[in-house]
Amino acid sequence: MSFIRTSHHILHPDSGHTLAEHEVTPRGVYEDRRSLLKGLAAGVAGVGLLGAAEALAQPGGAPGLVKRPGKLAALPAARSTVAGAYVMDKLTPHEDVTTYNNFYEFGTGKADPAENAHTLKPRPWTLVIDGEVNRPQRLGLDDLLKLAPMEERIYRMRCVEGWSMVIPWLGYSLSHLIRRAEPNSKAKFVEFVTLADAKQMPGLRSSVLDWPYVEGLRLDEAMHPLTLMAFGLYGEVLPNQNGAPLRLVVPWKYGFKSAKSIVRIRLLDKPNTPSWVKAGPQEYGYFSNVNPKVDHPRWSQATERRIGEGGLFAPRRPTLMFNGYEAQVGQIYAGMDLKRNF
Amino acid sequence: MSDVMLQGRLNAWLLKPWVKPLCWLLCAVPFVALVVAAAADALGANPAERLIRETGEWALRFLWLTLLITPLREAAGLHGVLRLRRPLGVTAFVYAALHFLAYAWLDQGLVLPDIVADVFKRNFILAGMLALLLMLPLALTSFNAAIRKLGGRRWQMLHKLVYAVALLGLLHFYWKMSAKNDVGEVMVYAVLLAVLLGWRVMRRGGILAALRVR
Numbered sequence: 001m002s003f004i005r006t007s008h009h010i011l012h013p014d015s016g017h018t019l020a021e022h023e024v025t026p027r028g029v030y031e032d033r034r035s036l037l038k039g040l041a042a043g044v045a046g047v048g049l050l051g052a053a054e055a056l057a058q059p060g061g062a063p064g065l066v067k068r069p070g071k072l073a074a075l076p077a078a079r080s081t082v083a084g085a086y087v088m089d090k091l092t093p094h095e096d097v098t099t100y101n102n103f104y105e106f107g108t109g110k111a112d113p114a115e116n117a118h119t120l121k122p123r124p125w126t127l128v129i130d131g132e133v134n135r136p137q138r139l140g141l142d143d144l145l146k147l148a149p150m151e152e153r154i155y156r157m158r159c160v161e162g163w164s165m166v167i168p169w170l171g172y173s174l175s176h177l178i179r180r181a182e183p184n185s186k187a188k189f190v191e192f193v194t195l196a197d198a199k200q201m202p203g204l205r206s207s208v209l210d211w212p213y214v215e216g217l218r219l220d221e222a223m224h225p226l227t228l229m230a231f232g233l234y235g236e237v238l239p240n241q242n243g244a245p246l247r248l249v250v251p252w253k254y255g256f257k258s259a260k261s262i263v264r265i266r267l268l269d270k271p272n273t274p275s276w277v278k279a280g281p282q283e284y285g286y287f288s289n290v291n292p293k294v295d296h297p298r299w300s301q302a303t304e305r306r307i308g309e310g311g312l313f314a315p316r317r318p319t320l321m322f323n324g325y326e327a328q329v330g331q332i333y334a335g336m337d338l339k340r341n342f
Numbered sequence: 343m344s345d346v347m348l349q350g351r352l353n354a355w356l357l358k359p360w361v362k363p364l365c366w367l368l369c370a371v372p373f374v375a376l377v378v379a380a381a382a383d384a385l386g387a388n389p390a391e392r393l394i395r396e397t398g399e400w401a402l403r404f405l406w407l408t409l410l411i412t413p414l415r416e417a418a419g420l421h422g423v424l425r426l427r428r429p430l431g432v433t434a435f436v437y438a439a440l441h442f443l444a445y446a447w448l449d450q451g452l453v454l455p456d457i458v459a460d461v462f463k464r465n466f467i468l469a470g471m472l473a474l475l476l477m478l479p480l481a482l483t484s485f486n487a488a489i490r491k492l493g494g495r496r497w498q499m500l501h502k503l504v505y506a507v508a509l510l511g512l513l514h515f516y517w518k519m520s521a522k523n524d525v526g527e528v529m530v531y532a533v534l535l536a537v538l539l540g541w542r543v544m545r546r547g548g549i550l551a552a553l554r555v556r
Contacts, residue, residue, distance in 0.1 A: 100387035108524040111386065163388055208523045279523055298466055298521045305390060312380060312389050315451050
């Protein structure tokens with residue numbers, strides 16, 4: 001326990017009070033951290049083992065993967081064995097997944113990214129991993145694609161605006177990537193920095209957000225096997241409007257946590273301030289876990305509209321705790337006040 | 343052609359008997375377009391959200407057009423446009439009512455307790471709801487017999503409420519869109535309303551004077 005610096009505090013957005021780290025990090029997690037870090041050094045994360053063990057209990061062999069629409073380059077993958085990586089819900093049509101997007105770098109309208117993102121150049125691409133790590137990394141896209149076996153995962157995606165999709169992603173657990181950089185003992189949080197290039201991104205002309213768009217996760221969240229570094233969807237490489245060439249997908253958090261077109265991953269000893277927390281600290285929290293009992297100040301989060309399901313008069317469906325991933329991720333928030341740490 | 347001649351022609355044209363029916367017809371175009379698009383499943387990935395948003399925006403647009411009548415009449419000398427104020431105002435109310443209906447139905451499944459709870463929990467919905475409620479007496483007195491019964495002065499006093507409705511409508515739109523910092527379009531509406539109301543304040547010589555029934 002000695003390496004946990006309880007003296008340092010996390011600034012709670014705009015509320016004028018600070019949180020001691022032990023308030024944000026549940027006991028189990030920071031007590032486990034030593035073993036987690038040992039596991040990291042050994043190349044096997046504790047949570048990863050747990051995930052694999054659960055996966056063995058899952059039924060089914062290796063059925064066919066989702067059919068690709070044939071619009072972009074194929075990205076071969078195998079069905080994921082990570083627990084919770086395959087939801088049974090009906091897929092949201094490819095058309096909707098690729099034309100209804102929030103990607104403010106290409107405009108604030110939902111149709112803007114599909115219209116404007118053709119100017120994004122996903123190749124060549126370099127990802128930097130640095131900060132509190134022993135082996136900083138500078139990886140090209142081809143290295144990234146080969147770094148771990150590509151898996152297909154079908155996740156629910158719940159937007160903070162009250163709509164949701166079901167998307168077949170391609171990628172691998174972010175933990176593979178982070179482990180490669182060997183986080184040191186000070187590393188407790190992860191920052192994701194996304195591309196901000198006005199030449200490629202017309203939306204940067206507007207000051208709607210403070211560019212570049214940044215997001216953040218606690219290290220144990222980032223190391224969770226469900227936290228996906230995605231390189232594709234629907235059997236193909238990522239369309240530009242969906243965050244090409246690589247993006248984060250954290251299925252139990254509101255969609256804006258899943259940063260697109262990432263250029264840098266920084267391991268930190270304290271949490272960063274994600275873009276939406278900076279823009280509206282009363283409305284957006286660091287964690288932003290999907291929670292039907294904690295409303296956004298301007299709208300209810302109790303229900304959601306599933307895109308592409310049942311037409312205009314389809315009733316909204318109830319939103320599930322942690323977007324339905326409570327069995328997989330609930331324990332990492334044990335003992336935490338989720339209303340305060342929204 | 344001189345300005346006076348143009349003015350005269352436009353006024354003569356505005357007095358033609360088919361102008362008012364044509365205005366009503368044009369007012370219905372966005373509604374028909376939305377219904378056709380909905381039936382053809384051409385409203386995009388989230389048709390419910392689109393219908394709610396479009397009906398709300400059309401309510402604002404028609405309200406802003408209604409507020410344009412007086413400046414057109416007084417500053418541009420187009421007396422004939424007064425005939426169009428009622429169709430435009432009533433249309434603004436109809437789109438606002440459709441906006442509420444779309445929200446209540448598509449978002450809340452017409453469950454009354456849910457709607458009531460939602461309205462009082464969310465400031466931006468409350469502002470929109472107030473705007474709609476304030477429009478109701480205006481819509482209900484938008485026929486000649488109501489004006490006769492109320493008397494012109496009292497009717498005019500009542501209809502000053504339209505300024506409150508416009509400000510509440512704008513606030514409602516702003517509160518909604520600012521949640522995701524998406525206020526570019528709201529700002530356009532704000533500037534236009536500032537011009538429409540500012541013109542009145544300047545012309546009458548002060549805010550109180552602008553609110554006085556003449």
